[in-house]
Amino acid sequence: MGQPTLILASASPRRRELIARLGLEPAAINPADIDETPAAGERPRDYAIRMAREKAQAAASDDGFVLAGDTVVAAGRRILPKAEDEVTARKCLELLSGRRHRVLSAIALRAPDGHMRERLCETMVLFKRLSAEEIDAYLASGEWEGKAGGYAIQGLAEGLISRIQGSHSGVVGLPLYETRALLKSAGFQIV
Numbered sequence: 685m686g687q688p689t690l691i692l693a694s695a696s697p698r699r700r701e702l703i704a705r706l707g708l709e710p711a712a713i714n715p716a717d718i719d720e721t722p723a724a725g726e727r728p729r730d731y732a733i734r735m736a737r738e739k740a741q742a743a744a745s746d747d748g749f750v751l752a753g754d755t756v757v758a759a760g761r762r763i764l765p766k767a768e769d770e771v772t773a774r775k776c777l778e779l780l781s782g783r784r785h786r787v788l789s790a791i792a793l794r795a796p797d798g799h800m801r802e803r804l805c806e807t808m809v810l811f812k813r814l815s816a817e818e819i820d821a822y823l824a825s826g827e828w829e830g831k832a833g834g835y836a837i838q839g840l841a842e843g844l845i846s847r848i849q850g851s852h853s854g855v856v857g858l859p860l861y862e863t864r865a866l867l868k869s870a871g872f873q874i875v
């Protein structure tokens with residue numbers, strides 16, 4: 685039996701690389717453009733799941749399974765923004781410095797008949813206490829651009845992270861354990 689058709693609803697090159705690590709190649713990449721504004725008082729985990737579902741729904745297809753993901757950085761109940769400018773990135777790093785925070789990574793899989801399955805992965809991340817020099821140097825790298833919470837663990841930031849409990853791939857954007865389980869439950873054959 686052949687593999688079901690997989691459509692990846694993501695513009696993120698990291699999600700493409702991560703899905704390849706499960707030995708899968710999407711038949712199509714259909715990024716979903718949705719409104720990513722959190723609702724007032726929305727909990728980080730609810731927001732991550734809602735975003736993943738909305739992305740999968742926006743790329744809905746009768747021809748295959750649509751996989752989408754969403755990664756949210758949360759400090760307590762607070763949802764950190766995607767850092768689009770240096771001021772925002774600095775605020776995020778100052779907030780995360782020396783404190784534990786959570787990264788919520790939700791994935792949603794929409795079946796061709798419209799049935800939606802989802803999973804959530806939660807990872808604790810601890811940054812060292814960052815000095816002013818460390819923050820300045822990190823900002824100068826530009827790696828924070830467009831990243832939730834103003835950092836990317838897959839780059840320089842990992843040298844500033846003393847502990848992570850959960851899923852490294854989840855922090856990057858597609859939790860491989862949960863993604864494999866979700867795809868297997870939908871009939872994909874994966875090692």
Ligand SMILES: Cc1cn([C@H]2C[C@H](O)[C@@H](COP(=O)(O)OP(=O)(O)OP(=O)(O)O)O2)c(=O)[nH]c1=O
Nearest residue numbers: 694695696754755831832835836837855856857
């Ligand atoms: C915390 C963290 C975030 N990020 C990035 C991944 C995403 O760009 C962003 C989370 O935003 P997402 O909305 O999850 O993803 P995206 O906008 O990049 O792609 P798409 O919606 O098309 O699938 O933060 C990292 O790359 N590494 C990290 O360590």
